[in-house]
Amino acid sequence: MKAIVVVDRKLAIGRSGGLLFRIPSDLQHFRRETLGRTCIMGRKTLESMPKGQPLPGRNTIVLSKSMPEGVFWEKDGFIALAVGSREAVYRALAEFALPEAVVCGGAQIYRLFLPDCDELIVTEVEDEADGADAFFPYFQGEFELREKTESVEENGIRYKIARYQRKTDETEPADGGEPQAGSAEDGEP
Ligand SMILES: NC(=O)c1ccc[n+]([C@@H]2O[C@H](COP(=O)([O-])OP(=O)(O)OC[C@H]3O[C@@H](n4cnc5c(N)ncnc54)[C@H](OP(=O)(O)O)[C@@H]3O)[C@@H](O)[C@H]2O)c1
Numbered sequence: 535m536k537a538i539v540v541v542d543r544k545l546a547i548g549r550s551g552g553l554l555f556r557i558p559s560d561l562q563h564f565r566r567e568t569l570g571r572t573c574i575m576g577r578k579t580l581e582s583m584p585k586g587q588p589l590p591g592r593n594t595i596v597l598s599k600s601m602p603e604g605v606f607w608e609k610d611g612f613i614a615l616a617v618g619s620r621e622a623v624y625r626a627l628a629e630f631a632l633p634e635a636v637v638c639g640g641a642q643i644y645r646l647f648l649p650d651c652d653e654l655i656v657t658e659v660e661d662e663a664d665g666a667d668a669f670f671p672y673f674q675g676e677f678e679l680r681e682k683t684e685s686v687e688e689n690g691i692r693y694k695i696a697r698y699q700r701k702t703d704e705t706e707p708a709d710g711g712e713p714q715a716g717s718a719e720d721g722e723p
Pocket of ligand 1: 538539540541546547548549550551552553554575576577578579580582597598599600601617618619620638639640641642643644646668
């Protein structure tokens with residue numbers, strides 16, 4: 535599973551239920567990364583979409599304990615459905631044979647699924663937004679940078695797109711598994 539997000543320098547992602555930055559070229563990037571796939575999002579992020587509707591051209595699974603469970607939207611062969619738990623997301627992916635899941639936020643949903651993600655696609659805005667109230671979880675300890683674009687500027691906003699991959703066991707210290715030769719003989723009576 536992968537997640538896609540736009541963050542500022544302090545990992546802020548939102549303010550008052552909306553996004554912090556309007557970057558049309560980044561919206562195109564989001565579109566390319568999610569089209570034909572399955573967006574996993576929280577009820578508040580769904581409400582922040584145009585007309586509070588799922589985005590066309592992709593499937594959407596909305597997490598909510600307040601929405602009725604089940605399919606509530608269908609268009610061009612894509613569906614959106616509401617589920618009431620993290621486990622129900624996996625059941626829905628299997629039951630409806632939905633393609634590749636992409637975690638699309640917001641803060642609560644990123645926190646819930648970060649442990650299941652092996653890739654993060656992070657638009658890193660080179661700025662600090664005022665008044666942010668939603669944040670992406672700290673992830674740098676568990677993920678390593680795989681690639682990063684050059685800095686791009688649009689609407690006076692500079693950003694780079696970075697791809698991070700979950701660290702593997704191979705990144706543990708090289709001597710971590712070595713037996714402590716001689717310690718028993720040296721230390722024990
Ligand atoms: N920068 C970005 O890339 C980006 C991306 C997406 C969103 N955002 C921003 O993030 C902010 C929204 O984030 P948020 O954390 O406030 O809201 P959110 O994660 O979008 O949605 C929270 C809602 O999800 C439901 N939920 C959470 N955990 C659940 C669970 N375990 N089981 C079932 N339902 C669960 C609940 O809905 P009910 O209350 O209905 O039960 C909860 O109120 C907005 O400002 C938005 O613009 C930013």
